[in-house]
Amino acid sequence: MRPDRRTLHLPFVLLLAVLTLLGVASPSGAQEPSGDEREVNVNVVDRKGTAERDDDEPVAGVVIVVTDASDEEVDEVETDEDGKAVITLPGEGQYTATLDLDSLDEDVGLPREGREVVSIDPNRSRVLNFTLGDRERATSSTFDKVPQLLFNGFSFGLVIAITSVGLSLIYGTTGLVNFSHSEHVTWGAIVAWWINVDHDVHIIPAALIAIAIGAASGALVNRVVWSPLRSRGMSLVAMMIVSIGLSLAARSLFQLLFGGVFRPYRQFYRQDGIDIGPITTTPKILWMIGLIIVVIVAIASLLQYTRIGKAMRAVADNGDLAASSGIDVDRVILFVWALGGGLAALGGILFGLQQQVQFEMGFRLLLLMFAGITLGGLGTAYGALVGSFVGGMFIEVSTLIVPTELKNVGALLVLVVVLLVRPQGILGRAERIG
Amino acid sequence: MSGVDPEVVSSSQAAFVGLDAEPGVAKPDPILVADGVQRRFGGLTAVDVDHVEVQRGAITALIGPNGAGKTTFFNLLTGFDRADAGRWRFDDQDLVGVPAHKVARQGMVRTFQLTKSLARLTVLDNLKLGASEQRGEGFFSSLVRPLWKAQEAEIEGRAEDLLGRFNLAHMRDEYAGSLSGGQRKLLEMARALMVRPTMVMLDEPMAGVNPALTQSLLGHVKQLREDGMTVMFVEHDMDVVHDISDWVVVMGEGRIIAEGTPDQISSNDAVIDAYLGAHHDAPLTAAEEQAQLDEIHPQLDEESGDAHG
């Protein structure tokens, strides 16, 4: 045996114990992108903070971690004494190479802020250069990452929020915990991709059409599946299991039709970063944030001021009471499904623009959506927004301490703590028995 | 029904002779004493009871218009809901914050307004479930039948006696789901008795029961008193209350607004106002309807969907 290894396990066991106390997060595609492997050469040089080439030195022993679009690690390499290494990519797709700053010796400079992370397109990149020495060591404190992480969490939380409003409203009005909501997200993204790529329509009109189709699909699924089951008097637990079956069937159908690969939209695929103070981002992310905020304000106004919005809240509060006071509950539920389907499609398209389109993309968001709406208080529209937002922020900021590949685990920590302290969620309310 | 012993009746009513008919009046031998009990849902105070005592061995009715907080008060007393403030003692035991199952073990057992007969258990199993301190209900001992076989037989005997008394013997092996509404009320009452309670809390035992069964149910409630139990029940039909209760407590908008004997209560102006006032509930406009929905939603349980209480 290897007794010497045992000491290494103690931190692991402790961490596992902590993680065990956390419990929820995100699924991620176990799907390997098909296709042949590709190799990318890596060079790491220390420019010593000067423009001159003569004093450049290769840096050995630098660890570079490569992750795919779903944040799962695909390769990890260490540079040799010439500062070189070879990354093997499993196939097409979008990858990110991250230079592990902790693997740099004290006397080596650091890359410019944010340049330790480089995205790789296997079709274009054959060589990857990391240059060090452009930044003073003193500025590398982990707290400098906080603004960037908060920003990432902000934009990610918004995407989750927009997709989970529908999930929460559907729960509120019908009591259904809909595990197939994720497929509405994927469906929207895939429909937009087909219109955008196969029919060569710009992504903006394509997205509008896809959102309309998403809304119609939501209404249709309610008409064909859920409404009949409700009228049969099926229990909510049984419907939950039906939604699991629907989710599995739909996801597999998408896999059959769309394949297992990640595919980008034609427009806004790759954009140059822009720096705003301590934050590096891209124009598409900024547009996305603006758009989501507008949509959220629109939803809030809808709920607050329109007749149908008030009816939705009334049904969510108490269906029987709403029905007895003259609200057409079935019509409200149909509307909620259409709204939920449309918003899920929008969220899927935005997520697809941020990353890429893939058949499991919605499912990867599903558990984060659930964490969000549970955090906020199951069934409340505003709670879903707040909870998703808090969840998204927490996940990103937690990477200060937790390895990136485990960041979704942190969502569970928050969820479990909230359930223990405030079972009804942040904005939820206690229930009455009897 | 078997004849009701006139002496028991008179003695249970004798306890109330000479008491002032006013909210919070002290009883000679209270089994339950509650002080300053409050429960708020959002901005709405559903229950705000300053002081109330329940006389041992008597039948006390808790009445009031819809939304008066009766069921919520019941829920608080029996540990099914948490009070925001207040203390209450049952049989000299402090029950604040005690979970529902422990309240039942202390001897205060309740039934529910929407009957909770366990539809997919047989009638007999429903009753057997009620028995306390069953050895076979422990995980490890349940695996060894000899440990609980004798006790199970004894419980079954007791259950069958109760089924006979409540006219359910012929339904013994049917699923409880196949019973009529009235039979379910009987079943629930019989099941509560399996716990051997000292106080029975009945939440609208007569609701949804056809008139033919009502008399039989009333007889059973009186019989509980004869058997030495204290009974408290929620009801809003004044006629029913007048028939069987020794003492009546009236709630309105969460507070105790009156107490007294049935005769005193039926001529009490505050009570009449509370009941008549309740008829002004019907919404007049869509806006008002919305305002009402917004106002009352916190106290509504999405599943039970009723506004009684």
Added chain:
Amino acid sequence: MDWQFILSVSFTTAFGPQAIVFALAAIGLNMHFGYTGLVNFGQVGFLAIGAYTVAMGVDTFGLSFWLCVFLTFFTASIWALVLGVPTLRLRTDYLAIVTIASGEIIRLVLRANTFTETTGGAAGIQNFAGDFFDLNPFTGGRKALNIPGTEVGVTYSANQFWVLLVGWTIVALACLFVYLLVRSPWGRVLKAIREDEDAVRSLGKNVYVYKLQSLAIGGVIGAVGGIIFAVSRQSVVPDSLGTALTFFAYVALVLGGAARVFGPVLGSIVFFFLSAFVDVALREAIDADVINFLVGSEVGVVRNILVGVGLMALMVFRPQGIIGDKSEVAVSVRR
């Protein structure tokens, strides 16, 4: 199309190690869902706990195989507490949400590079069940048992026979265990909780403790299934423990009949027969050019579509499964 071959593969799969694993996973779920009404969508997490307690215990920590099997009872129970304590006081929706995520969390942690030294990372751990196969009384190569007078039958290796003997014995013991539990007063409380936990609470039973016990027992049974999963392959890889495994176990449970002692076992056998039949028949049809709109690699995906649709159809049209009692299965009443 070689129908004898197709049927033989189907039978071999229906009684093979996988059917044992899913039978145990589904027996555990039956405890949770069938008898107690708890919706656990993270059963795969319990399987992972079982598989890795043994694999890591033997390979990483150098413990004895049999000690690790014993330790699984504790690790699985602890996991049940971790999931149950925050959620079981709440409505069953919360358990569903927390459990479905918990299974994925376990998989993510197990495949994380950070812990490769301990867990084997994405490549998993291999060859840890030597102690188990050392006791194998069967020798020789593959053996076939055919239905008399036909070429249709099952074929297993000597090691598989050993796994099957032990595995089906464990399944039988688990069924006996569940039978003893559910016909006792303890089981009566469980079934009552499934119906209406407030009623049970009003009768002085500590519902929370019963739910925790149910979650732990079903979880331990699932974890034992996880051990068999790992041992039968002499390998455990995190990505083989995905959420789909839980859903397949639900299909097996509902197919056989929830709240029936033998329901999950029957369901698992029938599920694997049908699943293998569809799989092999489709591949044969593709090879024979009878079907030309699919390729071999898509067969698994098509099967998953059928499983999903099958689960929906079962819940809607035959919620009691093959041997269930319709009036007892928690389906037609709102709760």
